[in-house]
Amino acid sequence: MVKKITSLTGSGMHDWLIQRVSAIVLAVYTLFLVVYCMAYSPLHYEQWSALFAHPLMRVASFIAMLSIVYHTWVGMWTVLTDYIKCTTLRLTLHTLIILALFGYLAWCTAILWGL
Amino acid sequence: MPSSRPVYLNLLQIRMPVPAIASILHRLSGVLLFLLLPAFLLLLHYSLNSAHSFACLQECLQYPLSKFVLWVMLSSLLYHLIAGIRHLIMDAGFGESLTAARWVAYTTLTLNTLGIICLGIWLW
Numbered sequence: 754m755v756k757k758i759t760s761l762t763g764s765g766m767h768d769w770l771i772q773r774v775s776a777i778v779l780a781v782y783t784l785f786l787v788v789y790c791m792a793y794s795p796l797h798y799e800q801w802s803a804l805f806a807h808p809l810m811r812v813a814s815f816i817a818m819l820s821i822v823y824h825t826w827v828g829m830w831t832v833l834t835d836y837i838k839c840t841t842l843r844l845t846l847h848t849l850i851i852l853a854l855f856g857y858l859a860w861c862t863a864i865l866w867g868l
Numbered sequence: 869m870p871s872s873r874p875v876y877l878n879l880l881q882i883r884m885p886v887p888a889i890a891s892i893l894h895r896l897s898g899v900l901l902f903l904l905l906p907a908f909l910l911l912l913h914y915s916l917n918s919a920h921s922f923a924c925l926q927e928c929l930q931y932p933l934s935k936f937v938l939w940v941m942l943s944s945l946l947y948h949l950i951a952g953i954r955h956l957i958m959d960a961g962f963g964e965s966l967t968a969a970r971w972v973a974y975t976t977l978t979l980n981t982l983g984i985i986c987l988g989i990w991l992w
Contacts, residue, residue, distance in 0.1 A: 773956065773959065776952050776956065777956075780949060780952065780953070783945065783949060798915075798919045798922040798923070799919075801915060801916070801922070802916055802919075802922075805916055821905070825898075825902050825905075828898050828902075829898075829899070829902060832895055832898070832899060850902070853905075857905055857906070857909060860909055860913075861909060861912070864909065864912050864913050864916060867916075
């Protein structure tokens with residue numbers, strides 16, 4: 754039970770599903786960016802900033818960042834519970850990782866909406 | 869009485885089958901991507917801030933060290949993506965027999981090696 758308290762949903766099945774759904778979101782988002790960059794290569798600022806000025810792209814990027822938060826939360830939990838036996842160290846590390854992820858989410862939101 | 873049997877828990881001394889190598893590298897690239905997340909956000913920040921910062925970023929990425937960091941970032945992303953697709957394929961129930969699993973793992977590693985070399989050629 755000690756292992757469960759920092760898992761994302763507290764249920765292996767839920768974590769498993771969230772991990773896969775966020776993985777698919779991130780794969781689609783990454784492939785879109787790769788195709789876009791290849792199609793408009795060499796990339797200019799006007800092109801690039803116009804892409805991220807579009808509301809749909811901003812929302813898609815925000816969803817991608819949110820997927821990174823969920824995906825990393827579950828992924829790092831899996832790695833930490835496999836390799837770090839000391840509970841204090843594991844909980845501390847995982848808490849720091851979660852705080853960092855929330856920070857990155859705020860940072861990413863600020864970048865996307867030019868705050 | 870102390871046992872004189874050798875205990876091999878050293879990862880470097882355990883023989884890892886190919887699927888295990890593909891999986892552990894997937895974990896490694898995932899941890900690396902988490903550590904490199906600020907670098908990805910910095911790229912996004914400087915590329916979108918202004919035309920000036922976009923130009924500065926392009927100039928900064930000409931340095932060998934920044935090119936190397938970018939290469940590590942993109943390589944981790946590529947590996948994690950391809951190895952992730954491998955996991956999804958196996959989750960869907962394909963390639964679960966021993967022969968197929970080995971073949972899938974070899975394909976993953978080969979595609980990634982080629983991809984990472986191509987990334988290097990493209991960057992330099």
